[in-house]
Amino acid sequence: MVGERLIDLANAVRASADPSRAALAELLARHGEHPDDLTEQSFSEDDADRLRTAARRIAHLLTEADTDRAAHAINALLAECGARPHLSRHGGHAWHLHVDRGEDAGWADWFLASSALALAQILTEYGRVPWGECAASRCTTLYLGTGPGSARRYCSTACASRERVAAHRRRKRAAGG
Template identity: 40%
Template sequence: MDFIGYRSDALGAAVDLVNAVTAAKDEPQASDALRTILVEHGFLARRAPASVEPALRAWARRLRTVFDAKDVREAAIAVNALLADVRVEPHLSDHDGEPWHLHYAPPEADVVDRLRSTTAFALAMLVSEYGIDRHGCCAAEGCNRVFADTSRNAARRYCSSACANRAAVAAHRARAKEKAKQS
């Protein structure tokens, strides 16, 4: 599902940024993990300088507020706060041999500002179209990662299939244990 018609995966970038910053303490995190996300989601063809890491980390913490929202009003307030802090200036661009496509930041914006405006706009589209039904925090016990559901059935509640599988196994074992107690 394409939420904003942009050539990068802005919604995926928002999720990956938040998860990179809020990863569990026992998960190893590469020193350039946030800059790698820029490349992986189509914001850059090559790595950004290390100097962008603090800005990306701060923005990821801001994005988290949308995923943590308990209701649509709280999510809208969080999105509006993001949008108030970015410069959104939509325009068509055909840079680097790409076909014409929409950019949300002004042409002179650096990569961090482009990421900020695009991810804020992606979350605004997500919340305006689906409320809080398609994003949130992972339902797995002890996981603090986030997800955005782009599936057709909108049934996702876990950040990954690994968390979904662990939760299913734990639920199965709990049911089996309860059944054994009753026998």
């Protein structure tokens, strides 16, 4: 899923300011990119550097909690991509939607365009921003809360539980018990 890929890449550049080309290639492979497309010739250090920059831009967008500001930021990315949607089939993949500048688009262009399209679809489906940064006190992980139920505030059940337990202990201490 494009949403999972964009979250994983955004978290990768937040966790390490400069994840290696190999680490990015491995992450892309986990999300279905063909190994032949991830060799040093097809996915160079320069491509990796541009992808890191693009992923930082998406990470910044994922910290935007205001729906209107997020929508304007997504529109700006879509306008920057400047291409019409088209169906593409390559590398053994089924037909799928691309919004980049075509088969010759670089990795960063592809990532920004596909991420902007995915976030636009998610925002319109939910009518609000269902993504964000974990609300746990010592966690900065980005999440995509597209599951059922109420809006998420935490990246995982572990962070949510840890915060609930800490709040319970604070209340108990404050009550003298």
